[in-house]
Amino acid sequence: MLNHRVSRVAGLLLGLALVAAAFVASVMLGTTEIAPPTFAQALMHYDPSRVAHIIIHTERLPRAVIAALVGASLAIAGALMQTMTRNPLASPGILGINAGAMFFVVIAVSLLPLHTPAEYVWAALLGALVAACLVVVLSRGRQGELSPLRVVLAGVAITAMFVSFSQGLLIIDRQSFESVLYWLAGSVSGRELSLVVPLLPLFGGALLLCALLVRHANALMLGDDMVKGLGMRAGTIKLLLGLVVILLAGSSVALAGMIGFVGLIVPHMARGLFGVDHRWLLPACALLGASLLLLADVASRFLMPPQDVPVGVMTALIGTPFFIYLARSKQA
Amino acid sequence: MPSTPAKTPRLTGEALHAGYESRRVLDGVDLAVAEGQLTVLLGPNGSGKSTLLKTLARTLTPSAGRVCLDGQDIHRRNTREVAQRLGILPQGPSAPEGLTVRQLVGMGRFPHRRLWRQDAERDARAIHAAMAYTDVAAFAERSVDALSGGQRQRCWIAMVLAQETDLILLDEPTTFLDLKVQVDLLELLSRLAHEHGRTLLLVLHDLNLAAAYADRLVMMRDGRIVTSGTPRDVFTATHLKGVFDLDARVLEDPETGSPICVPTPRRGARPSARPASPTVDRRCIS
Amino acid sequence: MTHSASLNQTGEGTTDAPRARYLRIATLLGLLLLTSMGLSLALGSFPTSFVEVGHALVTPQDSDIAFIVWELRLPRIVLAVLVGAALAVAGAILQAIVRNPLASPDVIGITSGAALAAVAFLALFGTALSIHWLPASALTGALLAALLVFLLAWQRGISPSRMVLVGIGLSAAMGAVTTLLIVISDDAAAMYAYVWLTGSLYAAQWQDVLGLLPWLLVAVPLCLTRARHMDAMALGDQVAQGLGVHVLHSRLVLMACSVSLAGAAVAFAGGLSFVGLIAPHIAARLVGRGFARLVPTAALIGALIVLYADLLGRVAFLPKDLPAGIFVSGVGAPFFVYLLHRTRYRSG
Numbered sequence: 001m002l003n004h005r006v007s008r009v010a011g012l013l014l015g016l017a018l019v020a021a022a023f024v025a026s027v028m029l030g031t032t033e034i035a036p037p038t039f040a041q042a043l044m045h046y047d048p049s050r051v052a053h054i055i056i057h058t059e060r061l062p063r064a065v066i067a068a069l070v071g072a073s074l075a076i077a078g079a080l081m082q083t084m085t086r087n088p089l090a091s092p093g094i095l096g097i098n099a100g101a102m103f104f105v106v107i108a109v110s111l112l113p114l115h116t117p118a119e120y121v122w123a124a125l126l127g128a129l130v131a132a133c134l135v136v137v138l139s140r141g142r143q144g145e146l147s148p149l150r151v152v153l154a155g156v157a158i159t160a161m162f163v164s165f166s167q168g169l170l171i172i173d174r175q176s177f178e179s180v181l182y183w184l185a186g187s188v189s190g191r192e193l194s195l196v197v198p199l200l201p202l203f204g205g206a207l208l209l210c211a212l213l214v215r216h217a218n219a220l221m222l223g224d225d226m227v228k229g230l231g232m233r234a235g236t237i238k239l240l241l242g243l244v245v246i247l248l249a250g251s252s253v254a255l256a257g258m259i260g261f262v263g264l265i266v267p268h269m270a271r272g273l274f275g276v277d278h279r280w281l282l283p284a285c286a287l288l289g290a291s292l293l294l295l296a297d298v299a300s301r302f303l304m305p306p307q308d309v310p311v312g313v314m315t316a317l318i319g320t321p322f323f324i325y326l327a328r329s330k331q332a
Numbered sequence: 333m334p335s336t337p338a339k340t341p342r343l344t345g346e347a348l349h350a351g352y353e354s355r356r357v358l359d360g361v362d363l364a365v366a367e368g369q370l371t372v373l374l375g376p377n378g379s380g381k382s383t384l385l386k387t388l389a390r391t392l393t394p395s396a397g398r399v400c401l402d403g404q405d406i407h408r409r410n411t412r413e414v415a416q417r418l419g420i421l422p423q424g425p426s427a428p429e430g431l432t433v434r435q436l437v438g439m440g441r442f443p444h445r446r447l448w449r450q451d452a453e454r455d456a457r458a459i460h461a462a463m464a465y466t467d468v469a470a471f472a473e474r475s476v477d478a479l480s481g482g483q484r485q486r487c488w489i490a491m492v493l494a495q496e497t498d499l500i501l502l503d504e505p506t507t508f509l510d511l512k513v514q515v516d517l518l519e520l521l522s523r524l525a526h527e528h529g530r531t532l533l534l535v536l537h538d539l540n541l542a543a544a545y546a547d548r549l550v551m552m553r554d555g556r557i558v559t560s561g562t563p564r565d566v567f568t569a570t571h572l573k574g575v576f577d578l579d580a581r582v583l584e585d586p587e588t589g590s591p592i593c594v595p596t597p598r599r600g601a602r603p604s605a606r607p608a609s610p611t612v613d614r615r616c617i618s
Numbered sequence: 619m620t621h622s623a624s625l626n627q628t629g630e631g632t633t634d635a636p637r638a639r640y641l642r643i644a645t646l647l648g649l650l651l652l653t654s655m656g657l658s659l660a661l662g663s664f665p666t667s668f669v670e671v672g673h674a675l676v677t678p679q680d681s682d683i684a685f686i687v688w689e690l691r692l693p694r695i696v697l698a699v700l701v702g703a704a705l706a707v708a709g710a711i712l713q714a715i716v717r718n719p720l721a722s723p724d725v726i727g728i729t730s731g732a733a734l735a736a737v738a739f740l741a742l743f744g745t746a747l748s749i750h751w752l753p754a755s756a757l758t759g760a761l762l763a764a765l766l767v768f769l770l771a772w773q774r775g776i777s778p779s780r781m782v783l784v785g786i787g788l789s790a791a792m793g794a795v796t797t798l799l800i801v802i803s804d805d806a807a808a809m810y811a812y813v814w815l816t817g818s819l820y821a822a823q824w825q826d827v828l829g830l831l832p833w834l835l836v837a838v839p840l841c842l843t844r845a846r847h848m849d850a851m852a853l854g855d856q857v858a859q860g861l862g863v864h865v866l867h868s869r870l871v872l873m874a875c876s877v878s879l880a881g882a883a884v885a886f887a888g889g890l891s892f893v894g895l896i897a898p899h900i901a902a903r904l905v906g907r908g909f910a911r912l913v914p915t916a917a918l919i920g921a922l923i924v925l926y927a928d929l930l931g932r933v934a935f936l937p938k939d940l941p942a943g944i945f946v947s948g949v950g951a952p953f954f955v956y957l958l959h960r961t962r963y964r965s966g
Contacts, residue, residue, distance in 0.1 A: 088783060138955055153899070157951040160892045164947030167816045168940060174809060181808070185797045261790045268783065310801060316794030320787050324770055327783035391856050415862025422856035428907055431852075435908075442850050443862035495861065 002273055008280055011273060015287030019068065022294035026064035027056060030301050034060070062193040067297045067311070068290040069196065070188065070256045071266075073203060073248040075289025076210060076282050078263030079270065080245050083217050083278070084238055085152050091264035092249030094155040095242070098260060099162035100131020101253040105183060106166040110176040118195050120183075121254045125199075127162075128250030134158050136242060186259035186312025188297055199251045206247035210282065213241055217278045259312040262289050265323045272326040292319055341365055342531070343388060343406075343418070343499055347397035350387045357383040358394070359555035365499070370525040370532045372542040375552035376576050381535045382423060382503050384552065388533065389420040389501045401499075415443035419497040421488055423504045423535075427476040433487050434472040437462055440494030462493035466520065482513035489520070500524070501533045506541070514538065518545040539576075543567045544590045551575045567591040640911045643904050647918040651699065654922060658695050658929045659687060663936055694822040698928045698942065699921040700830050701819070701887040702897070703838075706920025708880035709894030710901065710912055711841055711872050714848050716778045722895035723880030726785035726873075729891045730792040731763020732756040732884040737796045737811040741803040752814075753829060753885040760881030763792065768873075775866055776873075817890035817943025819928045826886045833882040838917070841875040844868055845910035852907070892947045893920045896954045923950050 002008045028034045034052055041047075042056040077092040085094070093099070104127025108114040114123065135158050139150040170177040216237045219227045227234040249263060270284040296314035303309045341364035350358040357380045365371055365388070373381040386392040388399055390406045399406040406414055419440070427436055440462065441455045463469040466486040471479065476487055485505060492500055505521070506514040522545050524530045536542045542549060543563040550560040553575045559566045572578045572593055580593040660671045664686055674684040705723065712721045723729055736756040743751075767788055771781040796815070800808045813820075847868040850858040855865050880894060897920035898912065904919075905911045927945035934940070 088779070154955060156895060157954045160895075160947035161951035164816075164892075164944045164951070167812075168944040168948070171809075171813060171816065171941065171944070172935075172938065174805075177809065177812065178805060181801060185801055261794070265787060265790065304802070307802065309798060313794040313798045313801075316790045320791035323787040323790075324784055327780055327787060328770065328773065386856075389856075389860060391859050411859065411864050412862035415860065418860075420856070420860035422854065422860070425854055425857050428852045430906060436853075439850055439853060439857075439861060442846060445846070491857075492860075 002275075008274060012280075012283055012287065015284060015291065018291040019287055019294065022291045022298065023064050023068060026067060026294050026298050027060045029298055030060065031306065058192060059189070062191055062196065063188050063297065064294060065193065066188045066191055066196060066255055067293045069203060070252040070259065071262055071289035071291070071293030072286035073206075073252045073289070074259060074262040075266035075270070075285035075292075076207075077245040077249040077252070078265075079267035079278070079281055079285045080210070080217065080241050081263070082267055083221055084241055084245075086221075087152055088268070090152060091260065092245055093159065093260055093263065094152060095245060095249070096131035096135045096155050096158040096162060097128040097246065097249045098253055098258050099159040099166070100127040100129070100134075101125070101250070102184065102258060103127055103162040103166045104130070105180060106169050106176065109180050110169050110173040115179055116190075118191060121195060121199075124254035124257075125250050128253050129246060131158055131162055132242075132246040132250065136239075182310055183257040185310030186257040186315075187308070187310050188256045188293070189308055189311075191255065196255065199255065202247050202251045206244045206251075209240060210244045210248075213237065213244070214278045214282060217241060217282075221276060257310075257312065259293070259315060261312065261316040261319055262293060265319050266292060269319075269322060269326055272329070341367055342402050343533075344400045345384070345388055345394075345397065346400065348384070348387055348394045348399070349396040350383055350392055350394040356395075357555050358387065360397070361552075361555070361557055363388070363550065363557065363560075365531060365533050366548050367531050368525060368529045369547035370522050370534065370545060371548045371550060372546035373533065373535045373550050373552060374539065374542055374575070379552040379575075380555040381552055383555075385420075385501055385503050385533065385535050386422075389418065390414060391420070391422070412443050415495065415497070417497050418499040418501065419492040419495040420500070421492050421502045421505060423507070425488055427484075429477055430475050431477075432473055432475055433468055433479075433490075434459070434463070436476050436487055437468070437472075437490045437494050440491040440496075443495060458494045458496050462490040465493060466490040482509050482516070485509060485513075485517060486520075489517070493524075498529070499531045499533075503535050504537065505534060507537060514541060521545070539567075539572070540592050543592065544585070544588065563591055564589075567593070569593075636906060636908075640905045640915070644911075644914055644918065647915065647922065651918055651922055651925070654925055654929075655695050655699065658698075658925060659691050661929060661933050662686070662691060663932070663939075689823075693824045693827050694819050694928065695925065696827050697822040697830065697886060698819050698924045700827065700834060701883045701890060702893055702920035702922065702924030703917035704830065704834055704879040704883035704920075705890060705894040705924075706897030706901070706916040707838055707841065707913055708876040708883070709891075709920075710898035710909075710916040711848075711876040711879075712894070713898050714852065714909060714912075715869060715872055715876075716782055717852075721782065722891050723876065723884070724789060724891050724894075725782050726877070727763035727767045727788045727792065728760045728877060728880045729884055729889055730789040730796065731766075732760035732881060733815055733889055734763075734792045734796045734799075735759020736814055736885075736888070737799045740807050740811050740814070741799045750825075753826065756888075757881050757885035760884055761877065763788065764877040764881065776869060778869075813941050814888040815943075816941040817888040817946065818931075818941035819887055819924075820939055820941070822886070830882050830886050833878050837875040837879045838913070841872055842910060842913060844872055845908075845913065848872065848909040849907075887924075888941070888943065890924065890943050890946055892943075892950060893923050896950050897923060899954065 002011045027039055028036065032052065032055055034056060038052050039056060042053040046057060047053050074092065081090045081092055081094060082088060101124040104123040105120050108120040108123035114120045135151065135155045138154040138158070216227070216232055219232060220234070220237060227237060252259070266289045267285055270281055270288050274280040274284040292315055293311065296318050297311045299318065300309040300311050300314040303314065343365040345361055345363045348358050348361040349356065361384055363384070373384060375381045383392065387394050390399065390411070393407055401409065401414060401418060437459050441458060444451070444455065463472060466489050468483065468487050468490050471483065476484055479487065489505065506517055509517070518541060521532055521534065525532050525547070546563055548560065549563055549566050551558045551566060551571060558575050559571055567582060569580060569582050572580050572582070579596045581596060583592045583594060585592055660666055660668050666683055666686065670683050671687055674681065674687040677684065708723050712723060712726065716725070735758055736752055739752055739755040767781060767785045768776065770788070771777070771784040773780070800811050803811070847863045850861050850863045851865060851868065858865050880891070884891065898916045900919050901912050901916035905915045923946060924942060927949060928942040930945040930949065931940040931942045
């Protein structure tokens with residue numbers, strides 16, 4: 001673990017460099033290799049007549065942006081979930097976000113005439129919000145307090161319910177099964193930059209709120225009484241943090257489908273390296289999550305060319321060895 | 333007060349070295365727990381008291397040296413047989429939600445029960461006696477987590493008593509409790525030693541309570557035993573300074589004759605309005 | 619307080635009231651299960667009356683109804699009951715060991731290992747080898763996965779929290795490979811694999827029942843002999859050790875029970891593991907946490923859940939025969955939520 005302030009700053013800078021490198025790699029590498037000058041040119045002087053520029057603008061750049069954004073958001077959301085529920089097994093999926101999005105997407109595909117990720121992004125977001133709100137409502141205690149155990153149990157139940165309904169629909173309607181399969185596995189390709197723009201306020205707002213609540217999140221680790229003792233209201237803080245998680249993870253799922261691994265495992269990696277203080281943990285999560293997803297996306301292009309491996313699959317394959325190493329080296 | 337330590341000690345640690353993953357905590361400790369007495373381990377935080385207790389209780393395996401119970405290496409013995417002779421209460425135990433007091437105390441009978449051989453009569457007697465002794469019978473059917481701190485601790489002690497062992501090791505049994513409750517618990521434990529012949533080994537934090545109730549004090553620092561003996565012999569200003577780095581005077585309780593320590597406040601820490609007067613530790617005169 | 623101290627014959631150190639309550643609940647659940655099995659036997663795509671079914675049961679001659687009852691419905695019903703019971707017991711063990719309400723056979727990689735092996739089997743030999751080999755390969759996958767989790771988590775002993783961490787990591791990786799296999803295999807195989815992952819008892823045979831039964835017969839009694847150890851371990855490792863519980867040993871035995879039960883159940887019925895998550899929770903709310911009572915209750919509840927889920931899958935959307943997994947969650951989850959709502963936790 002990085003214990004000193006200097007080494008932590010260095011660690012974050014290194015993470016930043018990693019994200020930048022992965023980003024550039026994501027734009028340049030693929031079935032069509034793109035040289036760095038072309039990349040710069042495409043950014044500065046976009047020439048729609050050149051194929052490379054078109055590839056960069058319509059395919060590579062959105063893909064890299066989405067991967068970075070989604071990776072960072074999911075990791076932060078995961079870390080906050082684990083703090084709030086004090087459960088290392090918690091991930092944004094626990095709030096029913098993935099399952100809700102899945103259910104609504106499946107409905108959109110099988111019952112409504114929506115067939116591409118761009119078309120059902122709002123359905124996914126709506127589903128995520130509905131499911132998460134259901135979980136929050138169900139898990140509120142008599143005085144409106146959110147107990148971690150109840151959140152977790154209600155989340156598991158809602159998740160199971162939505163997943164099973166979706167599975168039912170998919171098994172009945174094979175056509176839509178094939179068209180959402182990639183979305184289910186998690187994918188960042190085939191989306192345009194214009195898809196991201198309307199979601200940016202959601203990401204931005206959530207991150208801002210999150211930044212304001214960092215110290216509160218730290219207090220939350222010490223227990224509700226401690227939060228009270230420090231002059232804050234545990235219930236309100238949990239609801240606000242819950243909102244952050246829902247916005248971040250919901251928008252991510254809407255954009256990139258079911259990428260479960262990042263929100264679950266990156267927080268553990270970040271904690272192993274940077275400790276539990278959220279002021280370091282959350283930036284570390286963002287950087288690690290973004291670079292993991294970027295690298296996974298790059299790697300997914302080369303695993304079985306010409307077919308893209310779903311990025312959700314690749315993330316898990318890359319992250320697991322590191323995660324298990326961390327789990328083993330932790331003193332239990 | 334000290335009774336005759338004539339019997340041979342049943343629980344001994346010989347040249348114990350122990351620690352956790354990377355940190356060495358015990359550094360060659362020899363200890364024989366005196367029979368039928370109440371022995372208290374004292375020492376500053378991190379001195380290895382709890383580690384020593386855990387090692388003696390076999391929950392921690394020493395890296396070198398050995399713990400002997402009745403002349404045999406405790407770590408090589410069947411753990412159930414050991415549990416019939418040695419009971420332990422770890423620091424801050426927690427009961428699962430909804431477990432009733434009677435159920436908890438009943439757990440103490442574990443080492444005496446087998447699937448095919450159970451003495452329900454004897455179990456019931458032991459549980460009843462333990463609950464009566466610790467005075468928890470009144471709330472036997474209530475759930476442990478709903479009780480007050482002192483009541484809860486008495487329940488845990490009842491569980492260890494239901495185990496019917498001659499040796500009982502307790503790790504900070506009085507921490508976070510009211511002074512009155514602490515005193516009650518220590519009275520209870522000291523009667524166990526003096527009236528029922530049990531052998532007790534405790535880790536305590538409160539110096540004056542330790543001096544008042546212990547038959548024997550063992551003072552530790554940096555993983556070694558600095559000194560041990562009766563409170564009169566070892567509870568001295570020199571040892572307090574040497575072990576705890578505490579500036580204190582040691583007085584004598586005019587009634588019981590047991591030693592009391594009074595920390596000497598440093599300059600500036602005293603109440604400024606009044607002239608410096610001996611600020612007797614209030615916990616001892618309440 | 620009464621004279622209850624002298625009535626201690628259960629070996630549990632409890633009074634008679636909870637014991638009576640347990641016996642009442644267990645009897646009730648048992649009767650409910652039997653009637654439900656009867657009901658399930660009479661319902662299906664081919665209309666049969668209770669009288670006909672009863673007649674066919676006592677005279678298993680080669681009439682059409684006897685064939686339907688004896689060869690199609692009964693094995694499937696019995697398998698549903700066994701699968702539900704096995705998963706519920708596996709979940710109860712795991713939740714108690716790991717002390718995490720989220721624990722289910724999933725978290726130590728059993729389900730994902732079985733799923734990976736099954737899907738790999740379908741993708742690689744989908745047409746070449748007989749489908750009868752599917753359970754065997756799934757079981758192998760489950761056991762291998764659990765073993766791998768064990769080995770990776772072993773460091774001079776097994777710590778539940780480390781095991782869970784390793785388990786979820788490995789599960790995630792295996793789940794990813796499973797998804798990959800589904801994505802790259804042809805559509806029919808992908809669909810079949812997806813149905814398998816959902817969990818289905820379609821076309822269950824006596825052979826499957828006989829394959830699963832031995833596991834239950836060995837593992838359930840074995841874990842019941844460790845019930846008191848489990849109760850003691852709930853007080854924390856140190857207290858348990860002080861009471862003379864060989865913590866590591868007990869944990870390994872119990873873990874082996876859980877793994878084999880869940881592995882075998884998943885092998886024959888696919889990814890139904892939600893049962894393993896909710897059945898123990900429901901049971902704990904009914905009879906409390908004493909392990910010796912929790913296990914049989916959870917088993918009965920698990921059996922009921924899977925039985926009804928499969929019944930719904932068979933008859934609710936005729937002529938389609940839908941996987942039981944859909945209804946296990948679809949019916950189990952709302953009920954679970956209802957229970958959660960009624961018996962509010964005091965915990966923080």
